Amino acid sequence: MRFLLSVWRARRGGVDPWTAQREVSVLYARFYAALLGGILLTYQLQRRMPLLMFAFFSYWWPQIVLCVRSDCRQPLKPEFVLGTSVARLALPLYVYACPSNLLRVQPNLTLCAGLVAYVGLQCGLLLAQHWWGPRCFIPKQARNTPYGGSIAAANDIETSEGSRECVICMAQVDVSDKSDRAVTPCTHVFHRSCLERWLSYKHDCPTCRRALPPL
Ligand SMILES: [Zn+2]
Ligand SMILES: [Zn+2]
Incomplete structure (x- = not known):
């Protein structure tokens, strides 16, 4: 129960303990109601x-x-x-x-x-x-991915050759290669692989710190 409570609070973005406890109790009540209903239904539908x-x-x-x-x-x-x-x-x-x-x-x-x-x-x-x-x-x-934005809309600093730099690895992003680039909803460009690694630690944009959805 305590473990479930902590998971619930983490997912709901730090609601206060009493609200979390009430929500988990409602969840429990629904689970047992569904279980009981399921057993009765199974009995009715034996055939x-x-x-x-x-x-x-x-x-x-x-x-x-x-x-x-x-x-x-x-x-x-x-x-x-x-x-x-x-x-x-x-x-x-x-x-x-x-x-x-x-x-x-x-x-x-x-x-x-x-x-x-x-x-x-x-x-x-x-x-x-x-x-x-x-x-x-x-x-x-x-598929509609939040990372498929157009490269033209990206507002990163453009280098002289017209390409962009990935601030995670400091290398150039090949803008023509759609499979290895990711444009965040806050319009910053990274290598897809770099951003994937970054998102496994942090859920905000490396450039502007805005919260990011999963890749
Ligand atoms: Zn990179
Ligand atoms: Zn950003």
Whole structure:
């Protein structure tokens, strides 16, 4: 609870302890209400178990969507993703694939194959996000990054050759290479790789100190 409180306060930008505690209590209440509601709903919908199984095994989607929306690096390690998925699949696979299971459920191999494929797809997306970036599977035109501003709008000091200097590494930024340049919302230009490293320590602009969104 204390750990959760500190995380909550850090995320909410230092609200006072009482407000944070009240907000976490509301969160807890909602969680248990949803859990109870879920159990009752599952009991009511027993006959539609195959459909429910797919709903239960949609647990990676929020993480995938969150990373796409915030454009943050995927924080879950591949070992964790694969280990958790396999451990969670073990029980339904036993119940639906073992002919003499303890619950005496009729084996349903199609459901098993479907579940494995469905979880596999989510794992694939998570691993792709981990290795190739959170938005790697989204077409380039559909991505809107706050760092894609035009170089002409940048208000850094221009050198005599018309190029810009990255104040992090003090080297020239190749303005024609879109893949290795980042224009911040406060219109300062850096090497993408330099800014990425910088943002892992600080969340403000190296030039003007304004707060920056994740890269
Ligand atoms: Zn640089
Ligand atoms: Zn700036």
